[in-house]
Amino acid sequence: MPLLARAEPGLLTLRILSALVLAPIAIAATWYGSPWLPILTAIAAIGMAWEWARLCRGGGIGNTGAVLIAAALVAVIIAVFAGIALALAATAAGAAIVFWVARREHEAEPRWLALGLLWIALPCVLLLWLARAEAGGPLTLLWIFAVVWATDIGAYIAGRRIGGPLLAPEWSPRKTWAGVIGGAGCAALTGWATARLLGASALPLVLLSAGLAIVEQFGDLAESVAKRRFGVKDSSGLIPGHGGLLDRLDGLLAVIPAVALLTLIGGGSVLAWR
Secondary structure (H helix, E strand, O other), rough: OOOOOOHHHHHHHHHHHHHHHHHHHHHHHHHOOOOOOHHHHHHHHHHHHHHHHHHHOOOOOOHHHHHHHHHHHHHHHHHHHHOHHHHHHHHHHHHHHHHHHHHHOOOHHHHHHHHHHHHHHHHHHHHHHEEEEEEEOOHHHHHHHHHHHHHHHHHHHHHHHHOEEOOOOOOOOOOOOOHHHHHHHHHHHHHHHHHHHHHOOHHHHHHHHHHHOOOHHHHHHHHHHHHHHHOOOOOOOOOHHHHHHHHHHHHHHHHHHHHHHHHHHHHHOOHHHH
C-alpha cells in the first residue's frame, strides 16, 4: 500500500515516524549483510506468515498456521545455509504440506493458505539470493528498495493531487490510473539517479525501474484483493499507523521475484545492463 495513505494528521505523523524507523533498519541490514539481513528476513517471513494464517482463518493461527509459519522459516534457513535451489524446493514442498494439513484440519481456505506460503517465502528466498555478489549484491537490493519506496510516494502524490479514474474499483477503492503513472514516473527518476551514481547506462535502468513500478502496484493490488476476499482492512496491527507487514511489503513481494528472474535471464546484476 502507499507509504502515506489518506489519514488524520495524528495518524499520518505516526506513519511517517514508523517509516523513518523501519527504512534505516532495512537499509542497514542490507548494507552489512550476514547475519543481519538473514535475521531480518526470517523475522519478516515469520511475521507475514502469521498475518496470512490469521487472515485466512479469521483469527487464530491453529495447527495449519503453525505449519505455515514453520515452513516459511525453514525456507529462509535453507536459503542461508544450503543455497537457492534447495530453498525453492523446500518452498514448493512447504506449500504442498500446508495444503495437506489445511485439508486434514478441514480449513475453509486450504488453497489460499498454501498460496500464501509461496507468496511470502519465495520472495524471501530470492531476496537472500539477490544479496549475493554474483546475483547483484547489496546495491541491487538498495535500488529495489528505492524503486518500491519511490513508487509508493509517487502513487500517493499523483493519486491525491490528480485523482481521476480508479484502477480497479471492484478490488481497491482508492488506487487510480494517475497513481500508477505517478508511481512509474518517480521510479523512473530513481532509476536515472541510480545510473548516475553508479556510472551505468541510464536508459535501461530508467525503463526497468518504471516497469517494476507497475509490477509493484499490481502486487499492492493483489493484497487488496486478498483483504477484500477475507473482509479486513489491514493484515494486522504490527506496525503502528501502517497496519501489518503484508500491508507494507506487498509491492516488494512482487518486485523481488521479477528482478530475480531478470537477473537469471541476464546472467548478472540488472544494474550492469547496457
